[in-house]
Amino acid sequence: MPTVAELLEQGIRRLHTAGSETPRLDAEVLLAHILGIDRTGILAHPEAPVGDGLAAQYVKALDRRETGEPVAYVRGVKEFHSLAFATDARALIPRPETELLVDLAVAEVARRLLAAPRPIGIAPLRIVDVGTGGGAVIVTLAVLLDRLGMLGEVDLMATDADAAALDLARENAVGHGMGDRIRFELADLLPGELPGRWDLILANLPYVRTDAIAGLPPAAAFEPRQALDGGSDGLVTIGRLLDLLPDSLDREGIALIEIGADQADAMDVAVADRLRGWSCAIEPDLAGLPRVARVMPP
């Protein structure tokens, strides 16, 4: 029987040759996943023997990773905001920088709910996540609001134009006990029938310039192109959303829209051009890069 150390060595060698930028990390994560333990367990017990069946599964995982397929798809899971999300080729893999979008949403909900005593029977805050993909943003928001005791005060909805992505989002909602707390609707951007106006619109839409797609890391080639490709300037889909805001956002509402690190100025211009008198403030992510635009009516 091979040992953990031998399998790791084999994996690192194969993935290095295949061009992975992180061969050791990939091999550790894949082996730990297959053994059902965390990475520290792998590092603590290099001499442990691994049964032939598990070793064979590991080799299969390496075969997939060698083709460039992202580790998150091979494992079928990705951590986001310390929660585990099912991931596969139906949707974009959740990115750590998108955690900021959720944090800003939680802060906004808390600000609204704590600002003034809310009379009994007042309508819940209406929140929609546009282009939810695998659902990481809306499901994480639901889990965090639940922990704060605020889930009863919000009405959560998520849309996507892709039915397969929505299925994954529903699976993730169910996986986190939120299957009956979030409504999912197949729609291009906002849902057809508006339940009044939205208090909070969240969006991590495709924003990569078409000509920059080829320069993304190889793993991105396995992700749905429509989840990344934001058209010639990267802001085509976001621009379509901006055009819908005057009719769909409450007068006191806010749209939080994730953008690329180099799109702060272009986003300011897009808002100024399309939404006379509206404001656009850009929030930086943990790396200090522009990441989320906060768009508000006059």
Ligand code: GLN
């Ligand atoms: N941040 C992602 C990337 O560059 C893009 C995600 C998106 O287009 N919404 O890979």
